Amino acid sequence: xxxxxxxxxxxxxxxxxxxxxxxxxxxxxxxxxxxxxxxxxxxxxxxxxxxxxxxxxxxxxxxxxxxx
Numbered sequence: 461x462x463x464x465x466x467x468x469x470x471x472x473x474x475x476x477x478x479x480x481x482x483x484x485x486x487x488x489x490x491x492x493x494x495x496x497x498x499x500x501x502x503x504x505x506x507x508x509x510x511x512x513x514x515x516x517x518x519x520x521x522x523x524x525x526x527x528x
Contacts, residue, residue, distance in 0.1 A: 463474040465488040496514055501507050511517065 465474045466470045466472075482501065488503050489501075489507060491500050494501050494510055496516075497508075501510055
């Protein structure tokens, strides 16, 4: 099944409709104090490591196999 996207007011095939191939950069997270020991988390990598270390999950990002 072909997927279409809107580009400049026209429907085009998604494979032909890529506006550019530039790199997209996402800002890092704002620092926050975690709820476990109130230490500061200042990056996405620290956030992921903190969740992994304490076996925490973010609500809305859980995976079904983790909940069983």
